Amino acid sequence: MSGATASRPPAVLFTGFPGFLGSALLRRVLARGDGPVACLVQSRYRDLAARRARDIVADVGDEGGDGAAVHLYEGDVTEPDLGLGAALDDPDLLGGVEEVYHLAAVYDLSVDADLAEAVNVRGTEHVLDAAERVGVDRLHYVSTCYVSGRYDGVFTAEDLREGQSFNNHYEATKYRAEVAVRERMAEGLPATVYRPAIAVGDSETGETDKLDGPYNLLRLLLAQPRRLAVAFSVPGAADTELNVVPRDYVVDAIAELSGRPETVGETYQLCDPDPLTVPAFVAAMSDAAGRRTVTVPTPKPVAKAAARVLSARGVDVEPATIDYFDHLTRYRCPNATDALADTDVSVPPFESYVDRIVAFARANPDLGDDPMT
Template identity: 85%
Template sequence: MIGRSSSRPPTVLFTGFPGFLGSALLREVLERGDGPVACLIQPQYRDLAEKRAREIVSEAEPDSGDEAAVHLYEGDITEPDLGLGSAPGDSDLLAGVEEVYHLAAVYDLSVDADLAAAVNVRGTEHVLDAAERLGVDRLHYVSTCYVSGRYDGTFTADHLREGQSFNNHYEATKYRAEVAVRERMADGLPATIYRPAIAVGDSRTGETDKLDGPYNLLRLLLAQPARLAFAFSIPGAAETELNVVPRDYVVDAVAELSGRPDTVGETYQLCDPDPPTVPEFVAALSDAADRRTVTVPTTKRIAKAAARLLSAASVEVEAATIDYFDHPTRYRCANATAALAETGIEVPAFESYVDRLVAFARENPDLGDEPMT
């Protein structure tokens, strides 16, 4: 246990700690006065989890004196009973849990099908089983806007099973996981679903824990001379929206919505209601990176082949990101906007914080793109 001495057992369970979103959300939950909190962690992340938990507890200012305790339990969502049933007394560890935040997933566009299914689908099913067994008052599930797959049109919080195809195993398994959550909700499980768009670094500091997704384009630009840099342009890119949101918006929105009883049973898309198109995104990133960028028209197949060649030459450009340059789906978030209208929580324009993202990436070039699994 980390934090103040507490005679109370954990009342909140977190998965996905010490991940980037999970760490920030845990801080918000503790500052709200909820807890004590049990964090399910994998053994290989114990040192990082202990470090982040100490930092968070030392900064949190909960309403009551002993609720800042963070309990770290080694387990695994891919195993039945969350991997907590092997040692004497382990079955009682979560007995007092009343609320679950499920963030753990493999966030990787190139993830292997078996790993994605194990973590994103079966892991979510095991968390759902635990929530039902414990009789929790509330489940908070972090999904993704990209359960849409390549849906051709406007995708809202009301959409899910639309016969869509998927860009990759990440999207497909997150879709299957949300279907499982929706089915349990239909059976009576009180839950709220949050679908972030593409999450990037903090809008105030630029901080992130890995350089993936849109950062592939930034790496490509920074690897080229400032006076002339090249980027790919594939058919359809001019009309394609690239929907990114900063970490602080996602965390603030989930923290706000999760603390309200009127949000039970709802699905919220945490996206930019007015996102840039791909050319606008490239232009903003180029300006922040101080690059004069020329876009080279090509086919998707050639662009992906070029990305693989660049990666082989030590310029990490993930070929899977090319699929989002002609992604046909547009995301809208009417109910999230309405629910957050009086809170001051809103999505900042990408152009207003892109310089901070670039500055942080420049200062931390050794950050990788490997997911926490």
């Protein structure tokens, strides 16, 4: 563990920094004056975290003027005390933390079961233990809409334990993590849960930190001729909604909702209330990529096998993404829509920013799809 004692000890603790979402949200939290902020950082990301912290502080300013708007603490959510030891009990270090933002997770559809369990489930339990040990006023937990698993029907913020099955270890472990959060909330922990849908790049700049999820479709399209590209169409795709939101919406929504006392105890699905179906999504992506695309009806096992072959030949198409082409769960977010109704925060239509995310992906083909773990 490493950290710095300053004239003002941290009021907020972040996990998930210097990740893309965590970095953007940290900027917003500091800008509204909620710092100083302590960031739990794995040692291998310490240099990156230091650079991003300096850039953020330079942009938003240092309210205290002592250069301590951001404190970096080396640790890991997979360790029982987050690797922070006695710092959690010291009021000059982390003992005075009032709020925790828990974003650290393995966001990877093909994640190994043991890694997903260690980070997503036990990591969340360790953060919950630390929050209770410090006696925080509030926990902000970033979950996912896909705690739904393969639920056949409309899934809202009111739903969680519905006897659902899961597409992969990512979904299953995020589900168990949210169950753990909800249990602590029932015991009195003041917390708010945020469930983003499938997050893609920034709606204004297209920026993202990794090309995963829907970007698999884009890679498939770009690997084919402009005049004729082929995409899979599995049974059930025509009736499937692909719920995609830009990452700036997710950040803006969490920043807005986390600053309100009345949102304590609530769960918010940060999803598109009017998402595209899979065929409409493929059409929008094809247009932005400049491809004339034909969808070929393909049995799901065949589509997954073809994705594995393509990946082996250099076209990185993750087979796990095929499961979302017949994912019949429909996500709705009435309480999030109502809570954000009088603000400037809303979900832009995918068609309004797809050109930007495609342009960014084309300009940054080496980003890859590896998660920050």
